[in-house]
Amino acid sequence: MGSAERKEREKHEMRELILSAAKSLFLKEGFEHVTIRRIAEEIEYSPATVYLYFADKDTILCALQELGFRELYKKQQVLAVIQNPADRLRACGKIYMDFAMENQEWYDLMFIMRAPMKAFDTPADWNLGKDTYDVLRAIIIECIEKGYLKAKDPQIACFALWSLMHGVVSIFIRDRAPMIPKEHREHVIDSILDFTMAEFLEK
Amino acid sequence: MGSAERKEREKHEMRELILSAAKSLFLKEGFEHVTIRRIAEEIEYSPATVYLYFADKDTILCALQELGFRELYKKQQVLAVIQNPADRLRACGKIYMDFAMENQEWYDLMFIMRAPMKAFDTPADWNLGKDTYDVLRAIIIECIEKGYLKAKDPQIACFALWSLMHGVVSIFIRDRAPMIPKEHREHVIDSILDFTMAEFLEK
Amino acid sequence: MGSAERKEREKHEMRELILSAAKSLFLKEGFEHVTIRRIAEEIEYSPATVYLYFADKDTILCALQELGFRELYKKQQVLAVIQNPADRLRACGKIYMDFAMENQEWYDLMFIMRAPMKAFDTPADWNLGKDTYDVLRAIIIECIEKGYLKAKDPQIACFALWSLMHGVVSIFIRDRAPMIPKEHREHVIDSILDFTMAEFLEK
Amino acid sequence: MGSAERKEREKHEMRELILSAAKSLFLKEGFEHVTIRRIAEEIEYSPATVYLYFADKDTILCALQELGFRELYKKQQVLAVIQNPADRLRACGKIYMDFAMENQEWYDLMFIMRAPMKAFDTPADWNLGKDTYDVLRAIIIECIEKGYLKAKDPQIACFALWSLMHGVVSIFIRDRAPMIPKEHREHVIDSILDFTMAEFLEK
DNA sequence: AATGAATGAGAGTTCATTCAT
DNA sequence: AATGAATGAACTCTCATTCAT
Secondary structure (H helix, E strand, O other), X not given: OHHHHHHHHHHHHHHHHHHHHHHHHHHHHOHHHOOHHHHHHHHOOOHHHHHHHOOOHHHHHHHHHHHHHHHHHHHHHHHHHXXXXXXXXXXXXXXXXXXXXHOHHHHHHHHHOOOOHHHHOOHHHHHHHHHHHHHHHHHHHHHHHOOOOOOOOHXXXXXXXXXXXXXXXXXXXXXXXXOOOHHHHHHHHHHHHHHHHHHHOOO | OOHHHHHHHHHHHHHHHHHHHHHHHHHHHOHHHOOHHHHHHHHXXXXXXXXXXXXXXXXXXXXXXXXXXXXXXXXHHHHHHOOOHHHHXXXXXXXXXXXXXXXXXXXXXXXXXXXXXXXXXXXXXXXXXXXXXXXXXXXXXXXXXXXXXXXXOHHHHHHHHHHHHHHHHHHHHOOOOOOOOHHHHHHHHHHHHHHHHHHHOOO | OOHHHHHHHHHHHHHHHHHHHHHHHHHHHOHHHOOHHHHXXXXXXXXXXXXXXXXXXXXXXXXXXXXXXXXXXXXXXXXXXXXXXXXXXXXXXXXXXXXXXXXXXXXXXXXXXXXXXXXXXXXXXXHHHHHHHHHHHHHHHHHHHOOOOOOXXXXXXXXXXXXXXXXXXXXXXXXXXXXXXHHHHHHHHHHHHHHHHHHHOOO | OHHHHHHHHHHHXXXXXHHHHHHHHHHHHOHXXXXXXXXXXXXXOOHHHHHHHOOXXXXXXXXXXXXXXXXXXXXXXXXXXXXXXXXXXXXXXXXXXXXXXXXXXXXXXXXXXXXOHXXXXXXXXXXXXXXXXXXXXXXXXHHHHOOOOOOOOHHHHHHHHHHHHHHHHHHHHOOOOXXXXXXXXXXXXXXXXXXXXXXHOOO
């Protein structure tokens, strides 16, 4: 019967609604203001209703994390048109750090925050993160193949470059770089990319 | 008479006691469970007593942070004996990441946690952090001078290398690297150092 | 269906319940013992429940104040039947002081207590008080018009008479008149009214 | 022996020191900031020391109240030079209300505040207040004798006039007169005095 | 005489969560 | 399916007061 399907679809829509409310609260007001009540208010339902679609707050945060990975993955798609793998590597870093700086609270949730560690317990959830990670990995492997990078272990190269990018943005997001004025951040990110490309890649 | 001195020492010991209780709570239960009440329970005093030694919770966190910087700075002192700046750079990275992995909740508080940002508001507080940062900076400048590193801007090189190290450990500490089994972390850190030295330094 | 109505009524009843508990606590134990927790105990609900009906403690006090003004205003309505403005003036004073002496803690909250001054910040809140004040003002203006009172400035006359009445009852309520035994208070109030009518009004 | 005397004198001086600290805190920061600790800080002794001279906080407040009555009484002494009792009555009112407006927190403690009601339990304490009250009473009796005032009962006249003055200033001090801008208060007080003299006294 | 150290009691408030309807 | 009502368990912080030294 189509009835069950419709119910399924409606259930799905409601979940999306809740998630998008949660996301917009994150971006607008920051983590500490994301409470079940505020989410419920945002969608004009009662707090209890939220619990019909998500087991608890943590589950919502996990779903939001998933959404973030999807979003990041989507942004990475434009990389496909860049032929040269070195250029693509730089662009990949740029996209990553821009995403982080433009969606700080969201990035925070995805990569820094303590709360929803549950997400990584089950391999299924990690799949989404893995896809975005694989984008970087593929580029690095190609860089090695084409002689731009002389790394013995692509896994290590990949993890190192990701760490570098994550390090930069997480230091900014959690305000641990008092030596760099906020208005310079954008410029520092570009300089870091230049520096990395110059030092890491074969000359 | 040594009476005043003794009082001073006892006061100092009480502060240490509170800080160590706070630190051990961090380690055992994580940030969100560190409450004044729990600290008080841990040291078997009343919550009000804690306020005799620290103005508020933030002040405790800041003191803990300070302590951490001091500890890290102390560990960095062994670097002085290493002649070759490239070797010293590697050792510096090793010390930093080892400190982070061996004192995860402490590192978390110092470089990741959201709460005690007050610490960085006043330049005085940052000074302690600055000292440890300057250690790295001095090494990098020497690396550039001696021709091991061809960076146009030492500030950027310094920030990049710090970011790389911070990235690695903060990804581990906040459990964002499911692709790397916990038991490999130690080894990955060494590999990252090798990779970085190989790629960054002049060949 | 009357379901929504019933809900509304129940909500209203709960607010009334809280207010009356607060009021009775005032009467029984005085302002400083009126805490959210005590109110909650009184109505046998949890403290959190109180916050479902009132935003904070101040709001409760304000609501109580409002209620008081309404009550006083209602009592003033009987003045309408008194033709002679001088008689009406006396009756107005009597009603005011009787209300104060019969509802001492309530009067205290409305006119003496320090806490809920927020009430007077927004003109809206003051409106209720203004209504009761206007009753007195209208009478005084009529007294002047009809030649019972020779005041240049009705505002001043009005404020003076209000002050006189407030002075009497607030001295009693806060127990600052040891020269007058409690059992004489009632009688003193009447004498004060007589004296005032005799002295103030044209002879 | 003079030793006991000296001790007595020192004890007395310390009490004065504490009281003057408490008073200055009242005036500078208002009632709610007057805590034992703040008093102790002010005189650079420990909180525990305060308890060597006063049984508890209430006792301090009572002593402060006494001090206030003394101060007011002192201010009233200038009235002696005014020959005409009607003029003296007006001046008495002026002194009273000025004292209240210039030492609001102190007046509050003396005549409005709830806390130190203990003061009036023992007749001894009231004596001080009685002296200031008697000043007014004497003036009014003289006004009646000299024909300025036609009151049957001087007690009632006296109480009425005190109430009027207390009413005015306590309405101001507790901010219950939104219809009168703060900057007009001074002027209103004078107008009230004019009005009262014009209406009450024989024409 | 003076105090450092300590505390019990309690304040207002917030939140995730549950459950009968 | 949706929710209004309710709550337990926390939270940080403040204060008057006591007592061994």
